[in-house]
Amino acid sequence: MDLQQTSNSKWLWGISGFLMLTLSGCSMYPRKPGEWPSGAWGDALQFVSRTIDFFANHLWGNYGLALLVVTVIVRILVLPFMVKQIRLSKMMQQMQPELQKIRSKYKGDNRKIQEEIMKLYQETGVNPMAGCFPMLIQLPILYALFGAIEGNVGLFHSTFLGIFKLGQPDHYYILPLLAAITTYLSSRVTMASTDPQQKMMLFIMPVFIFLIGSRFPAGLALYWVYTNIFTAVQTYFIRVRPMQRERAEGS
Helix, strand or coil, X not given: CCHHHHXXXXXXXXXXXXXHHHHCCCCCCCCCCCCCCCHHHHHHHHHHHHHHHHHHHCCCXXXXXXXXXXXXXXXXXXXXXXXXXXXXXXXXXXXXXHHHHHHHHCCCCHHHHHHHHHHHHHHHCCCHHHHHHHHHHHHHHHHHHHHHHHHCHHHXXXXXXXXXXXXXXXXXXXXXXXXXXXXXXXXXXXXXXXXXXXXXXXXXXXXXXXXXXXXXXXHHHHHHHHHHHHHXXXXXXXXXXXXXXHHHHHC
């Protein structure tokens, strides 16, 4: 994946976390369980909340399992976009030799480098910014889940595995830590480059997720754990395994 694309994606996650922290103190989100904001956004939060309730009612009142089902549904909905992102990542990786040639040929002339890179993108039909689209799709879902988790009365009073109060921050920091660890593992699987700056983000993002997960209700941290595991499995079967098969056939 091109460095610019990866950087944009990481910035989107950072902005997302900042907005969630900011909006959590505004009327955009419930101030307490059952107290929903007015308007279309409040209706959307209640719809997500009722969806979580629906699955919980059919899973013996287990909101942790209900969040797992919701996670699977969300990942299936965004799967076409993820497949497109992974294919784009593979194309960008294949273009790295050409991109390196351009940077070497016009070293010191950043304007010319950008012009030649954009020309190469146009010739190959590649849009590096398209890789951020799946992230943009997920942001409204993430915001809605956060609001639904904060406002869901049943979830607020529920526990997962008899330990985690899903409607409150995990003061044992177990779920935030698991979210950070699975973020790292998921990033390792999805990383398509050995660029040093990408490797740096490999360690920065888990720390960021840990801090956010510690601040928000444990249910959201649990959702991140589910999402990271599901993303890693998706990526393995869609990109990693086919690449391993191609290498085996080529050897």
